[in-house]
Amino acid sequence: MTAVIETEGLGKQYRGRWALAGCTLSIPAGHVVGLVGPNGAGKTTLLNLATGELAPSAGTIEVLGNRPAAGPAQLARVGYLAQDAPLYAGLPVADHLRLGAHLNPGWDAGMARRRIERLDLDLRQKAGTLSGGQRAQLALTLATAKRPELLILDEPVASLDPLARREFLQDLMETVGEDQVSVVLSSHLISDLERACDYVIVLVDSRVRVAGPVDELLATHHLLSGPRRDPASLPAGLQVISASHTDRQSTLLVRTSGPVLDPAWAVSEVGLEDLVLAYMRQAARPAPRNDHRHLEVRK
């Protein structure tokens, strides 16, 4: 299967600052990919490079095997929903659908109509007077009715209240179930995406910290706790993602391909949220190794 997004050393520089650097990814088709990271990490930059709105300063990017926005055919294959669901505030819902039909060769009018009915939107209502949740769902309708192979959504639920957030994700998951479309969506909160995503990319400080299928990440990361120990003395093949210590105990989040056999450790599973947070924390302040004065002390 071809990759939906394939990058090699991809970077983007704005006025001397790298918004994205050294990004090498290969995202297989058929996934719902969560792109997570704090605000300003480079998520929107990566998505804009994928849609072709930005050109790379370094490296390469291919989307569905082609250069992003290479031509009308390529544009038709990618649906994009920018942050805050941009719509024409003065135009009624019906005109948005008409616009969609005119601008997209593969427009599925039947699907758009069914979705609008299901969402119970009034065709005559102006987009500017819709609720935040309705605006997001109208924008999603426009992005999906063009029948793309890849749907790119930038922070689609960030501005929605919890109920609208759940409804949006229900709607999106139904679309994925019906159309087998690949999805990449970004959020600064992994908890928003935990149920929806089966592939995760963690982006912090303009760099990809970890990327992979959720099942695989959960299977290879473990939480170890045991008598206090210097992380540097651990066997090879055990990569420490985060460590905290008290005077007697060490708690480590590690990545390893094999089982942890040392009986001194109590091994437990890690949830996706804890896993992602550990990578974010690691990026925020790299822990100096072998220096006990700097080891974090916790109760």
Added chain:
Amino acid sequence: MIEFHLAGRSGVAPYLQLIHQVRHALRLGLLHEGDQLPKVKDVAAGLAINPNTVLKAYRELEYEGLVAARPGIGTFVTGTLDGGSLAAHGPLRLELQRWLAKARRAGLDDESIEALFASTFRAASEEDIA
């Protein structure tokens, strides 16, 4: 038709939760041979979870021989887990209730009862294996 639910903070992977719920329903006789499981699309939309998660659960159940997918129609229950023991549930439940009442009279609280049951259960299973 059963309805799935997810415990967000349980730490159990969502696909496993779905499998447990089907097995549980089979064991309690809430699902019978020939019953249809909710459609993948509907479960995904209802719980806002990835359709692949639902598919994974259904594939696993199929592998266990409990359900079968009929392409284009849906997934149907083909096996049973009660092992013909459903009829025995009633009397056993009654005995258990009597035992629980006895345990309470002896002054055991909920946690002690659970701990006693779990440790006895484990010891008995170990004897079975040995």
